[in-house]
Structures are given as C-alpha cells and as structure tokens.
Amino acid sequence: MSTQAKAILLTGNQAVAWGARLARPKVVPVYPITPQTPVLEQLTAFAAEGTFDAEIVTPESEHSVMSACIPASLVGTRVFTATASQGLLLMHELLHYASGARAPIVMVNVNRTVASPWAFWPDQTDSLSQRDTGWIQYYVEDAQEALDSVLQAFRVAEQVLLPTMVNLDAFYVSHALEPVQVPEQALVDGYLPPFNPPHRFDTDKVESWGNVATQDMYYRHRQGLAEAMARVPALAAQADHEWAQLTGRSFGVIERYRCDGARTAIVTMGSMCGTVRDAVDAMREAGVTVGLVKVRLFRPLPVAALRAALVGFDDIIVLDRNYSPGHGGVLHQELRSALYGSAVAPRIHGLLAGVGGVNVSPAKVAEFVNQALQGEAQIESQWVR
Amino acid sequence: MIPIAQANEEPMLCSGHAACPGCIDALSARHILTAMGPDAMAVIPPSCMAIIAGPQPFSSLRIPVYQPTLESAAAAATGLRRALDAQGKHGTQVIVLAGDGGTYDIGFQCLSSAAERNEDFIYFCLDNEGYMNTGAQKSSSTPHFARTGSTPAGKTSRKKNLTEIMAAHRVPYVATASAGHLPDLLCKIEKAKGMRGTRIITLIIPCMDGWGVADDAGLMTARYAVESGAFPLYEIEDGHRYTLNHTTKTRPVSDYLGLQRRYRNMSTADMETLQAEIDDGWATLQERVANSERKQHA
Numbered sequence: 001m002s003t004q005a006k007a008i009l010l011t012g013n014q015a016v017a018w019g020a021r022l023a024r025p026k027v028v029p030v031y032p033i034t035p036q037t038p039v040l041e042q043l044t045a046f047a048a049e050g051t052f053d054a055e056i057v058t059p060e061s062e063h064s065v066m067s068a069c070i071p072a073s074l075v076g077t078r079v080f081t082a083t084a085s086q087g088l089l090l091m092h093e094l095l096h097y098a099s100g101a102r103a104p105i106v107m108v109n110v111n112r113t114v115a116s117p118w119a120f121w122p123d124q125t126d127s128l129s130q131r132d133t134g135w136i137q138y139y140v141e142d143a144q145e146a147l148d149s150v151l152q153a154f155r156v157a158e159q160v161l162l163p164t165m166v167n168l169d170a171f172y173v174s175h176a177l178e179p180v181q182v183p184e185q186a187l188v189d190g191y192l193p194p195f196n197p198p199h200r201f202d203t204d205k206v207e208s209w210g211n212v213a214t215q216d217m218y219y220r221h222r223q224g225l226a227e228a229m230a231r232v233p234a235l236a237a238q239a240d241h242e243w244a245q246l247t248g249r250s251f252g253v254i255e256r257y258r259c260d261g262a263r264t265a266i267v268t269m270g271s272m273c274g275t276v277r278d279a280v281d282a283m284r285e286a287g288v289t290v291g292l293v294k295v296r297l298f299r300p301l302p303v304a305a306l307r308a309a310l311v312g313f314d315d316i317i318v319l320d321r322n323y324s325p326g327h328g329g330v331l332h333q334e335l336r337s338a339l340y341g342s343a344v345a346p347r348i349h350g351l352l353a354g355v356g357g358v359n360v361s362p363a364k365v366a367e368f369v370n371q372a373l374q375g376e377a378q379i380e381s382q383w384v385r
Numbered sequence: 386m387i388p389i390a391q392a393n394e395e396p397m398l399c400s401g402h403a404a405c406p407g408c409i410d411a412l413s414a415r416h417i418l419t420a421m422g423p424d425a426m427a428v429i430p431p432s433c434m435a436i437i438a439g440p441q442p443f444s445s446l447r448i449p450v451y452q453p454t455l456e457s458a459a460a461a462a463t464g465l466r467r468a469l470d471a472q473g474k475h476g477t478q479v480i481v482l483a484g485d486g487g488t489y490d491i492g493f494q495c496l497s498s499a500a501e502r503n504e505d506f507i508y509f510c511l512d513n514e515g516y517m518n519t520g521a522q523k524s525s526s527t528p529h530f531a532r533t534g535s536t537p538a539g540k541t542s543r544k545k546n547l548t549e550i551m552a553a554h555r556v557p558y559v560a561t562a563s564a565g566h567l568p569d570l571l572c573k574i575e576k577a578k579g580m581r582g583t584r585i586i587t588l589i590i591p592c593m594d595g596w597g598v599a600d601d602a603g604l605m606t607a608r609y610a611v612e613s614g615a616f617p618l619y620e621i622e623d624g625h626r627y628t629l630n631h632t633t634k635t636r637p638v639s640d641y642l643g644l645q646r647r648y649r650n651m652s653t654a655d656m657e658t659l660q661a662e663i664d665d666g667w668a669t670l671q672e673r674v675a676n677s678e679r680k681q682h683a
Contacts, residue, residue: 026471029464055467059460060498067457067495068464071428074451075468093454201449201465203424203477210429210452211441 005187005247010180012173015143016082016108016166017042018180019150021052022188023106025080027072029057029065034120035170036084036110054080062087066094066105073103074209076200078154081105084170085112085126092130095163099134099225101209104157104164104195106150107135111270111321112170113356121357122169124270124322128298128330134225136164136232137299139269143178145251148243151188155239158195160228169321170357172271187246233302251296254305258284259291264369265310265346267293267335268319272354276319279365290369295331303338310339313346317372319365320381321354328352328381350381358385397423402445404437407600409590409607410511411437413564414482417509420574423448425478426465430458430492432484433518433592434511456491458483459499462506470505478578479506485526486516488587489545500554503582507574510547513590521595521647528615529662530655531647533595539651543662548621551585555624558584561616565589565607569618569630576620589616597646609641614667619674627677629670638663 010018016039020028030040046052057068062083073079083091088109098105109127113119127137138153140146149166157164168174199207213221236253244250255273258280259265266276273294283290293309293316310316316339320329327333332350339345349372354360368384397418404411410433418427426449429435435452439445453461458481466479488496488510496508515533516522522535525545532539551559557580562570570588577584591598591606598606610616614634621627638660642648651659 027464027467029467055471057463057467057502059463059502060494064457064460064463064495064498067453067460068467070464071451071453071461072464072468072471075465075472077468077471079464079468094457097454201426201451203426203449203474206444206447206449208438208444208446208450208452210435211438211444211450212435213441217441 005181005183007179007181009177010143011038011175011177012143012146012168013038013110013175014042015147015180016150016168017046018182019147020080021046022183022185023078023080023151023154023192025054026077027057027069027079028054028081029059029068029072030081031059031062031065031083031087033062033084033087035112035174036082036087036108039082039108062090063094066091066098069105070094070098070101070103071201073105074101074201076195076197078195079103079105080107082108082110084110085114088126088130089114092133095130095133095135098163100221102161102228104161106153106157106164106166108146108150108166108168110170110174111167119356120170122172122271122321122354123356124167124169125324127165127167128322128324131299131330134162135299136162138164138166138296139298140166140168140173140296141271141273141294142173143176144180144249146173147180147182148247148249148251151192152236152239152243154192156232156235159235160231161197162228162232167270169271181247181249183247191243191246229300232300233297233305236297253297253302254309255294255296256309257292257294259293262289262291263313264290264315264317264373265293265313266290266317266319266365266369267295267331269295269298269331270321272319272321272360275360275362276365279362282362283366283369288369301334301338306335306338307342310346311342315373315377316346316348317369318348318350319353319360319368320350323352323355332381347377349377351384352381353384397447399445399447402437402439404433405593407593407603409564409603410434410513413511413588413590416564416567416570417480417482417574418446418448420571421478421480421578424476425480426451428453428458428462428465428479428481430483430487431455431518432487432511433513434482434484436518455487457495458487458492459504459508460495462508463499463504466505481506481508483508483510484518485510485512485514486524489526489547490524497554500551500556500583500585503556505581505583507577507584507586510585510587511590512587513592513595514544515592515595517592517595521592530651530659532649533647539655547587552621552624554583556583556585557581558620558622560586560620561589561618562586563589563607563611563616563618565604566611566618566631573620595647597649598644602644606641606644609636609644612636613638613641614663615641617667617670619670625677626681627674629674634667
C-alpha cells in the first residue's frame with residue numbers, strides 16, 4: 001500500500017480530472033456539457049498552472065472531439081476525453097469508428113437523461129444505448145472509484161486496443177464531494193506504462209487506416225474485435241487486482257456485497273449501488289437475507305463471472321436507472337440473457353427504478369424488494385417509485 | 386519549388402489506382418503529393434479520392450493515410466496534428482484531401498471550427514462541384530443551372546463561395562488552384578508549405594462522368610473554367626491581402642459550358658443570367674484586389 005497517497009475532498013468530476021492528469025494523456029479534445037463541464041475546467045486549470053502537459057483541443061462539438069480523438073490515438077499518443085448525455089449521443093457514429101479503428105481512447109461519461117424533453121438528472125440510458133458500439137464500459141459508484149477506474153481503464157484499453165468508457169451518475173457522483181485518496185504520480189507511472197502500440201501512423205512505416213475492406217476482411221476485423229473483447233474480463237480483473245496491491249483498493253468486475261446466505265440478490269450499477277448497500281444493511285438487521293451484486297464492468301458483459309456471482313439465489317431484483325422503450329430495463333434484459341440456460345435459474349424481477357433521476361432511497365429499495373418477492377417475476381420490467 | 390519535370394516522375398501516388406480514365410482528381414492529387422513529399426500524412430474522408438486511395442491492404446499513396454468519417458476531415462486533421470506535435474514531430478505536414486461535399490456541406494462545421502483555432506494543416510478541397518462518388522448529385526458547391534441527379538432541371542441556387550468564407554476566418558492562406566495551371570498550383574503548394582496554421586486550397590476538378598466531359602478534355606475544361614472567370618485563380622492571405630493569379634477573363638462562359646453535358650439544353654436567358662453572375666463576381670474580385678493593393682501601398 002502506498003503511504004504517500006493523500007486524501008483530499010473532491011467531487012466525482014474533480015476525481016476524474018485527477019485520474020486523467022495522473023494518466024498523462026498527450027491529447028485531450030473536450031467540449032463542455034452539463035454535468036461534465038467541471039472535468040473540462042479542472043483539466044484546463046491543471047494545464048494553466050503547469051501540472052498537466054497535454055494538447056487540449058476545444059472544438060465546436062462533441063462530434064469533432066471524438067473525430068480528433070481517434071487519429072490522435074492512432075498516432076500512438078494517449079488520449080482522454082469526457083462527455084455526457086447528448087454529447088455522447090452526438091458522438092455515436094464515431095464511437096463505432098473508434099472501436100473499429102482499435103483506438104484505446106478513455107472517455108468519461110457522466111450519465112444524464114437524454115432529451116427530449118430537456119432534463120439534467122441521473123439516468124444511464126445515454127451510455128447503455130451505446131452498448132453495441134464496441135466500447136468497454138465501466139459503471140462506478142463514487143468519486144474514489146471514478147479516479148481509480150480512469151487509471152484501470154487506460155491499463156485495460158491499451159492492452160486490448162479498445163476504447164473504454166467510464167460512466168458515473170450525474171450529480172450523485174459527478175458533483176458530490178467526498179474524501180478521495182489521490183495516488184502519487186510515481187505509483188501511477190509504475191502501474192500505467194507509456195502507450196507504445198505496435199501499429200501507428202508514422203511517416204517511416206507508412207501504415208494507413210480506414211481504406212475500404214472486402215467482405216472477408218471486414219469479417220476478420222470484426223472477429224479481431226471480438227477476440228479483444230473476450231480478453232477484457234480477465235484483464236480488467238487483473239488490472240483491479242494489481243491496483244489493489246498498490247493502493248489497497250479493489251472493486252472487482254462484479255462485486256458481491258453481503259451475499260453470504262442470501263436467497264435474494266439486488267443487482268444494479270453506478271451510484272444506486274451505494275444506496276442498495278445501505279438498504280441491504282438495514283434489511284439484514286431486520287432479518288431479511290438479501291445481498292447486493294454490483295455490475296461494474298458492463299461491456300463486455302462478464303457472463304461467466306455474473307453466472308458465478310448469481311448462482312444459488314432464488315430471486316434477483318434488478319434495479320434499472322434507464323429505460324429502453326419497447327423492452328424495459330437494459331440490465332434486466334442483459335441478466336436474463338446471461339442467465340438463460342443456467343441449471344438452476346433464479347427468478348428475475350426487473351424494476352424500472354429511478355428512471356429520469358427519480359430519487360430512490362434505501363427505504364424505497366427495501367419496499368421494492370418486499371413487493372417483488374410477494375408476487376411472481378413478471379416478464380416485462382415494472383415501473384416502480 | 387519542385388520542377389514540373391520532377392512532379393511528373395516521383396510516384397507519391399502509385400499507378401494502378403481506381404480513378405476513372407482521364408480523372409483530374411487523381412492528376413491533381415499526384416501533383417499535390419509529389420509537392421508535399423514524404424514527410425506528410427493525409428486525411429482523406431469518403432470521396433472519389435478515398436476510392437483512388439485503394440482497398441485494404443493496399444494504398445496508392447506513399448504516405449500514411451487516415452480515412453475519417455465524411456463530416457469530420459478537419460477535426461480528424463486536428464487530432465492528427467496535435468498528436469504529432471505532442472510527439473515533437475512538428476515538421477511533418479498534415480494534409481487533407483477532401484471533396485466538395487465533405488468540405489462545403491457536411492464537413493463545413495468542423496472546418497470552420499478548425500480554421501477559427503488556426504489548426505496547423507493544409508486542407509485541399511478537390512472541388513468537382515457535386516457528389517460525384519455517389520453518381521453526381523448536387524452539393525452547395527454545384528453551380529447555378531447545373532444538372533445533377535438531385536437537380537435534374539438544373540440547380541436553382543448559386544455556388545457557395547468557400548474561399549471568401551474561409552478568408553473571413555482570417556486564416557493565413559486561402560487560395561484557388563487548378564491542375565490546368567500547373568506552375569501556379571505548384572507555387573501555391575510551396576507557399577502554403579512555408580506557412581503554419583490553417584491553409585486552404587480549393588482546386589477545380591472537372592469530372593468526366595459527373596459533368597459529362599470527354600475523357601481527354603479534363604484539363605481543357607479546367608483551363609476554360611479559369612479563362613471564363615467561372616473559377617478565378619486567386620489567393621487571400623491573412624483574410625485581407627488579395628492576389629489575382631490569372632488576371633484576364635478571355636472567354637464567354639458559353640465556351641466553358643459547351644464542353645459539359647451538365648448544362649445541356651440551357652435556355653439563352655439562363656445562359657445570360659449565368660454570364661451576368663460571373664461578370665459580377667469577376668468585377669467584385671477586381672475591386673477586392675484593387676482595395677487590397679491600395680491598402681498595402683498606403
């Protein structure tokens with residue numbers, strides 16, 4: 001464990017900026033959007049005070065941000081950016097482009113409702129609707145995990161050459177102040193070696209990217225992407241393990257909290273996990289044997305780890321702070337798919353809880369669990385509040 | 386400056402590429418690439434030039450090429466430039482080879498943004514006045530009355546003046562050029578190479594198929610475009626210093642239109658309207674050049 005680390009009071013956004021600073025990216029294109037803006041402002045403040053040495057580019061849109069990120073990464077420089085909500089959606093075409101180009105960009109997304117109508121509340125539909133774009137996706141619970149995950153994300157992204165998104169909930173994480181351990185630069189430098197990809201744009205090597213491909217070549221590129229994705233769960237677990245050895249902090253790719261002896265598991269992502277921890281503690285005290293299973297790595301979905309984490313439960317309560325119109329909660333769909341064919345399948349109750357930023361208190365979580373357990377598991381996700 | 390003889394020999398654009406016979410896009414790119422030399426990287430958004438660049442795993446260019454999305458060439462060039470700067474490779478030139486659709490239309494927003502930041506690259510717009518790669522539909526660069534797949538009765542609005550718009554960003558260098566006037570083109574590339582910041586050169590590219598021009602008439606058509614004043618050759622430095630490079634207007638526009646099928650069956654009235662528009666544009670340009678010279682001598 002590092003004895004050098006200092007604890008300072010940071011918001012989630014500031015913690016992200018610290019993580020980015022410690023990762024030493026060389027190119028940072030970025031565009032402001034609520035509630036991500038403090039990340040941009042903290043990074044430009046670091047640069048102005050001389051503690052952050054990166055080419056910061058401020059184009060006219062998130063679309064141009066991601067357009068600049070991709071070739072910068074393909075030149076062989078480390079690239080960081082951050083966005084939220086509409087900004088992420090504007091990038092959509094380029095998100096596919098980045099993974100196809102195998103550009104290990106790390107981007108933080110602050111999960112915010114998508115318009116219309118306009119709203120600025122925590123809701124994960126923005127990033128979950130990008131699940132098929134070929135990006136690794138993490139969902140984090142608090143400011144400390146946000147900082148640590150930015151560094152772990154670079155570690156994993158550059159090993160498999162896949163872009164990686166670290167998602168944190170609007171305001172609950174992005175703007176809440178918490179004591180955060182900021183690791184020493186030397187510790188991070190040891191953890192995150194300089195980015196040195198084998199293929200890059202170089203006038204001596206004259207390699208190109210993007211030229212049209214035949215059906216066969218396109219197929220092979222997609223297979224390559226699949227092989228890289230398949231390596232991620234183990235590498236993410238290893239990156240987390242090595243981080244724990246250096247700092248004493250570990251999050252896992254899937255975390256089980258107080259699951260011993262539990263018949264019921266609550267499964268969720270992001271800041272809702274903090275709420276559920278309190279709810280689990282309270283329910284345990286009241287004699288209800290329930291635990292939390294936190295999904296931290298959502299893409300690739302660590303199916304084997306999920307099945308192992310969820311084996312033995314009678315009931316699974318999924319809390320989705322997102323909504324896919326026509327199908328319900330995204331995590332609900334994903335878990336049913338992941339558990340299909342299990343020898344002993346648990347009942348899966350999908351609850352649309354906290355959509356649009358509606359507050360979900362620990363007491364509400366307990367209420368949702370009690371209600372769900374009284375009835376059969378419904379095929380459709382259920383609206384609860 | 387690279388002598389013209391050498392420009393014809395150095396194979397920075399390899400033979401065997403996929404351009405149509407007689408293509409002025411490929412010819413122009415060959416001259417540009419030779420003039421730029423090997424210490425350069427190209428950004429080529431979807432366009433005829435992207436097809437000419439060849440399918441994987443081949444490339445017809447002897448420099449690294451990044452092919453971005455259609456609307457993002459200037460933003461991609463920005464990322465490439467900044468990453469090279471971060472590596473200390475300040476001498477490597479970043480160039481863009483984009484079509485008019487990727488420049489005047491869908492890529493215009495990010496081009497304006499890059500110009501406002503004065504990003505350090507040379508942007509070549511290979512302007513064939515329409516979406517020729519998709520079979521000739523109109524862009525905002527298509528001239529008045531030209532027939533395209535999306536304007537079968539002739540375009541009802543005028544060509545956007547990209548050169549003036551980019552000059553209004555006060556970038557160090559904006560110019561028009563043509564492979565039909567090769568010494569002037571090579572001079573302009575050499576001049577642009579010696580500057581830093583956003584430099585934009587728009588080349589008129591007669592398109593055999595899209596304009597309905599004979600395979601061997603591309604260069605003549607390019608020359609007529611300049612000689613009729615439809616595509617004047619000029620440059621604007623720092624947003625206000627004008628230089629007219631081909632100082633005379635020696636042909637009626639009908640000479641130029643007569644080489645192309647896209648103006649077929651044009652009425653006399655429309656022809657007169659177009660001639661008046663070109664005369665007016667030429668007069669305006671003369672005034673700007675004169676004003677600019679007066680200021681410099683004052």
